Amino acid sequence: MSRRQFSKADIDAAKSWPFGEARALVKRLERAGHDDPVIFETGYGPSGPPHIGTFGEVARTTMVRRAFELMTGRKTRLIAFSDDMDGMRKVPPQLPNQELLARHLQEPLTSVPNPFGTEHPSFAHHNNAQLRAFLDRFGFDYDFVSATECYKSGRFDETLIRVLERYDAVMEIILPTLGAERRETYSPILPISPKTGRVLYVPMLEIDARAGTVVFEDEDGERIKTEVGGGRTKLQWKADWAGRWFALGVDYEMAGEDLTESVKLSSRIVRALGGEPPAGFNYQLFLDEEGKKISKTKGNGIAIEEWLTYASPESLSLFMFQNPKAAKKLYFDVIPKMADEYLGFLQKYPAQNGAAALDNPVWHIHEGAPPADTSPVSFAMLLNLVSASGSADPNVLLGFVKKYRPNASPAEIAAARALTVYAERYFERFIKPSKMFRAPTDAERAALEALSARLKEIGDDAPEDVYQTAVFDAGKAQRFVNIRDWFSGLYEVVFGQKEGPRMGPFIKIYGARATAKLIDDALARN
């Protein structure tokens, strides 16, 4: 880890988008000056597990946060907010215990029983725990905040009362955005039925801002007067985001492009409450290979677990760093590309100075402290090695790495070792299925048999040029017109591909007997 010092001039010259966002945030704070800490927020809906978009949002927000800290030296916090007081509108179809869940429709997600059988007291608590484990796994720094706790503890009371005080102004902003039917019953404040525990989508019959109370009709028709605070009511969609900004003093929040209109509306509402909307921007959604929108139900695109099966979290961060305002295609082909571009940026960083270093993605990916040691070989090269050798044994692979990079430090080798795991998995899924082993010609069979015998005779401890010579001798003995044909035949029959590793070093690293066995196995196949 190396954290460098940067001058103000360097920082002013940094052009990457997180610095641009940080500057916009600085301007906002000039308008709505306040004390530290500066609050960043990212929202989460606990009706499903965290996904690749969750990662992207937190990663990108963190990038802005670190750029802002460097620029201003101010204290910041990142709130990971869970909207866990929302009513469960329908039972997510992929969940276990459907009948159990169905009995708790309309209840706050933190009141819905946990269908997973884990130790958490509710459905939302389970998902919240998943979110935290997810964020912790990547080392994100954040403060988890639960909507339910905010409402029940009274933290949101002041805001709820403010909504009552500005009720007409808030309604005036929201009503035009609703259809005629919804307009009749819409209320920015929703009571929780004291009898059934359900979130009631009913209009307010009376409001009293001074007393902080509302009157509504409960499910059984009874008119009930209740205080708005203490978790007895909650804010509804279209008002809740604004209320949260107001109550928590959120200074920065980004959102997906699909929420553009919500951000605008919420900004107007928070102003009506007497607050200042946060800075932030709308990032673009992800597309699949054909340019279609990624949807979880369709199953196109890539799940985060899939990405992390084949490449590091850092490579995914790089993907998130790049061009957040363009709709990006998210499919398997980009994984090795991002993995290697990440390595490239990492290698370039030590030689860069000033703004160039600050604009290097790895500065953002590693929150200002990129690791000094990086793999001395590319992911693509490891894939070649795995493919060529047919072996995903890390020791074999690292043998090649040491061969190619004799000056690599132990730390660099360790970095390469971390990549071998990904290389193996990528190979198994994408490369191995495309291997085509063909039958040897008579000459090839004779040469291969001779080579196998010769390797067993030499044994494992000879220098690599002895092996190289053995390979050539076996080919020459069969009088191949062009010795290249012997090699290509060797690769196609034994390795199942048109190209392969240099044989001398390969045999030395892989082992003469092991190589002989590869050959024998190939011959036995045909």
Next chain:
RNA sequence: GGGCCCGUAGCUCAGCGGUAGAGCAACUGACUUUUAAUCAGUAGGUCGAUGGUUCGAUCCCAUCCGGGCUCACCA
């Protein structure tokens, strides 16, 4: 249809008023008793299109084309 965002080399992206850049891919050469790796080099773009502002536009403005999101309910 209205609003917002995007459109720079095959791919992923940088540049955002002063005669187009990077990485990868491609191609050529060197080296290697291989076709991997390595090194050196080459090529590749009317910066989506058309108008305008300007001494000068990829960069600013307008229009158009293409792609995405959004504009009933649900969040």
